[in-house]
Amino acid sequence: MTVSIWQANDTQPVREVDFLVVGAGLVGCAAAFFAAQAGRQVVITDKADVALGASSRNAGFMITGLDIYYHRAADRYGLPVVREMWALSQTTHAHLHEFARRGSVPVQQCGSLLLAESPEEARELERAARALNADGIDVEFHSRDPLRRGYFAAIRQPWDCAVQPYELVWAIFRQSGAELVNNNELYAIRQDDAECVTVYTRQYIFRARHVLLCTNAWSPLIDPYFIGKVIPTRGQCLVTAPLKHGPVLGVCGYSDYGYMYYRDTFDGRLLIGGGRKQNKLLENDTTDDRITEPVQRLLEAYLREKFPDVDAPVERRWAGIMGFSADGLPLVGTLPGRPRVGFAVGFHGHGLALGVGTAERAVDMLLTGANPGAVSAARFG
Numbered sequence: 516m517t518v519s520i521w522q523a524n525d526t527q528p529v530r531e532v533d534f535l536v537v538g539a540g541l542v543g544c545a546a547a548f549f550a551a552q553a554g555r556q557v558v559i560t561d562k563a564d565v566a567l568g569a570s571s572r573n574a575g576f577m578i579t580g581l582d583i584y585y586h587r588a589a590d591r592y593g594l595p596v597v598r599e600m601w602a603l604s605q606t607t608h609a610h611l612h613e614f615a616r617r618g619s620v621p622v623q624q625c626g627s628l629l630l631a632e633s634p635e636e637a638r639e640l641e642r643a644a645r646a647l648n649a650d651g652i653d654v655e656f657h658s659r660d661p662l663r664r665g666y667f668a669a670i671r672q673p674w675d676c677a678v679q680p681y682e683l684v685w686a687i688f689r690q691s692g693a694e695l696v697n698n699n700e701l702y703a704i705r706q707d708d709a710e711c712v713t714v715y716t717r718q719y720i721f722r723a724r725h726v727l728l729c730t731n732a733w734s735p736l737i738d739p740y741f742i743g744k745v746i747p748t749r750g751q752c753l754v755t756a757p758l759k760h761g762p763v764l765g766v767c768g769y770s771d772y773g774y775m776y777y778r779d780t781f782d783g784r785l786l787i788g789g790g791r792k793q794n795k796l797l798e799n800d801t802t803d804d805r806i807t808e809p810v811q812r813l814l815e816a817y818l819r820e821k822f823p824d825v826d827a828p829v830e831r832r833w834a835g836i837m838g839f840s841a842d843g844l845p846l847v848g849t850l851p852g853r854p855r856v857g858f859a860v861g862f863h864g865h866g867l868a869l870g871v872g873t874a875e876r877a878v879d880m881l882l883t884g885a886n887p888g889a890v891s892a893a894r895f896g
């Protein structure tokens with residue numbers, strides 16, 4: 516991120532802060548909550564406002580686990596890491612339920628279905644179900660399509676939920692008790708002395724004891740450390756007008772290895788997201804959050820093919836920028852040479868599954884030196 520000498524000449528007022536969170540999305544607001552619980556005086560700052568990044572542009576699925584099937588994740592990361600990430604996801608959901616309950620935000624326990632788009636994916640799902648069951652996770656495998664929409668098999672996770680993500684993040688922010696400084700882009704961070712970090716933003720120069728970057732997709736624009744570790748990646752959705760005959764799904768559906776997803780909204784519309792698999796060149800490595808025609812065309816074709824009973828028009832389309840991590844796991848750590856500047860980023864399209872538990876670990880790491888475990892960025896050396 517660069518700022519011209521005309522936009523800011525580093526003469527902004529200086530503010531002393533105990534714990535500064537940068538990024539007021541789901542993860543930043545949760546981090547603010549945990550830091551306040553630990554007795555810190557917290558300020559959150561954002562270049563825009565609360566939950567205007569990916570945290571309010573997602574599909575609102577609270578699906579447990581990682582974004583790849585359980586047995587594949589075990590092959591890639593090893594079983595201990597996969598079990599730890601499953602537990603982190605459960606912790607995240609427990610926190611989200613508490614935040615939602617205290618903030619009167621509706622959470623619908625509709626369950627999720629991981630659905631197979633091909634016979635090959637059906638075999639993958641069967642293996643995933645076996646691996647999950649072997650670990651004592653009680654998912655149900657369906658060898659036929661429970662939705663009767665042409666899928667080949669499914670795994671049901673009955674405890675998964677759907678939320679209204681924008682309301683949820685605002686509820687977490689309110690519960691944090693933190694002060695918000697919005698419309699305030701960060702453009703440089705320096706740690707010149709052992710006790711204090713200097714953070715240059717449009718409105719203030721903060722002098723903070725601790726700084727936590729929760730800037731997800733935009734992190735590589737803030738510090739070169741994140742280049743190649745966090746890849747900004749566009750995700751897109753569309754939603755129909757309210758359906759005449761009510762919801763058609765009653766579940767969060769997730770298929771084609773997570774590249775397609777769909778749910779009913781609480782006001783009776785059908786939401787469809789995804790479409791990135793066939794458009795990776797266009798959708799990967801970008802912070803441009805405009806919708807693109809090929810993806811929207813694909814989403815609409817999917818809507819008409821899989822849901823021929825839905826004749827409502829598409830009423831809204833949007834895009835958001837996710838922070839994919841280089842290896843698919845979130846990253847928690849401190850910037851090289853700046854031990855008071857922590858980060859919790861790289862949620863790989865699964866922030867509602869992993870973000871809050873990861874934020875808790877990041878705050879703990881920064882304040883007590885605790886090891887963040889499998890999400891530790893130390894794995895990148």
Ligand SMILES: Cc1cc2nc3c(=O)[nH]c(=O)nc-3n(C[C@H](O)[C@H](O)[C@H](O)COP(=O)(O)OP(=O)(O)OC[C@H]3O[C@@H](n4cnc5c(N)ncnc54)[C@H](O)[C@@H]3O)c2cc1C
Nearest residue numbers: 538540541542562568569570573574576701750835866867
């Ligand atoms: C279309 C789509 C569908 C998705 N569906 C799901 C889903 O169903 N379930 C799920 O678990 N996840 C889903 N995700 C992913 C999920 O939304 C993210 O993982 C999650 O929101 C990440 O939260 P965050 O707080 O880290 O990031 P963000 O919400 O993006 O917050 C980052 C914040 O940092 C701020 N910021 C950036 N740079 C600066 C700066 N220089 N100075 C100040 N502030 C700055 C931004 O303004 C932003 O508010 C989806 C994402 C998209 C885009």
